[in-house]
Amino acid sequence: MNIVCCLKSVLLAAPERQVVRTADLSDLNPFDRPVLETALRLREETGGCITALSMGPPAAADALRQALALGADRAVLLCDRALAGADTLATSTALAAAVARLLPYDLLLFGTRTSDSDTGQVGPQTAVRLGLPLVTWVHALERTASGFVAERRADGFRERFAVTLPAAMTIHPAAVTPRDETLGGIDAAYEHGVIETWGLEALGCDPAEVGEAGSPTRVVSLAKKTRDRKCELLTGAGEEVAEALVRTLADRGLIG
Numbered sequence: 001m002n003i004v005c006c007l008k009s010v011l012l013a014a015p016e017r018q019v020v021r022t023a024d025l026s027d028l029n030p031f032d033r034p035v036l037e038t039a040l041r042l043r044e045e046t047g048g049c050i051t052a053l054s055m056g057p058p059a060a061a062d063a064l065r066q067a068l069a070l071g072a073d074r075a076v077l078l079c080d081r082a083l084a085g086a087d088t089l090a091t092s093t094a095l096a097a098a099v100a101r102l103l104p105y106d107l108l109l110f111g112t113r114t115s116d117s118d119t120g121q122v123g124p125q126t127a128v129r130l131g132l133p134l135v136t137w138v139h140a141l142e143r144t145a146s147g148f149v150a151e152r153r154a155d156g157f158r159e160r161f162a163v164t165l166p167a168a169m170t171i172h173p174a175a176v177t178p179r180d181e182t183l184g185g186i187d188a189a190y191e192h193g194v195i196e197t198w199g200l201e202a203l204g205c206d207p208a209e210v211g212e213a214g215s216p217t218r219v220v221s222l223a224k225k226t227r228d229r230k231c232e233l234l235t236g237a238g239e240e241v242a243e244a245l246v247r248t249l250a251d252r253g254l255i256g
Contacts, residue, residue, distance in 0.1 A: 001048035031111035085212030092125035127168035
């Protein structure tokens with residue numbers, strides 16, 4: 001079983017102005033840890049290879065080293081100035097080109113979201129570009145002769161899909177409990193781990209379709225939102241508190 005895990009190095013704090021990704025301000029997206037754990041468990045059952053794939057500046061390599069420390073076999077970083085400023089569409093274009101170079105593979109795995117941008121779009125967009133069947137919010141996988149039965153839970157429903165390979169999936173953060181890196185794994189990853197770096201030429205992408213040039217959306221500005229909160233306590237019996245709450249909300253125009 002050859003598995004490609006698409007990971008992201010995310011910002012640990014909201015930027016004040018321009019987004020500058022440095023190793024000390026970045027970390028592996030926490031919603032990608034269940035992705036790696038799922039891949040590791042599948043490899044333990046069936047054997048195979050896990051490739052960790054990410055796109056970003058040189059600082060993003062640290063997230064891939066974390067993946068290697070957890071047990072990934074291979075790490076590939078898409079890093080090129082031409083890829084900078086990418087929105088989700090341009091990001092999926094670059095990732096799809098990289099995944100196509102990693103053939104053959106059986107599963108392409110993503111997290112359901114990222115902790116910094118939180119769009120949940122890159123996984124589905126990449127799967128569509130590659131023409132792969134996609135199941136999102138996967139909670140459990142059951143192996144079959146031709147692929148998997150993937151169990152998905154959303155909006156109070158439990159759905160089961162028969163999926164043939166190759167296929168793409170986004171792994172729900174509650175699907176598994178991620179393991180921690182071992183000291184031996186950390187030493188091997190940071191002292192001897194190899195991270196392959198692919199640029200635009202290696203991907204074979206049209207420069208007009210990646211990076212800022214290929215992004216139909218732009219970040220105009222970033223600003224921290226401040227809120228002035230005031231706590232008002234309502235006392236009395238239950239019915240009195242309910243009436244006072246309704247009256248207060250109505251006076252402020254929050255209810256009709």
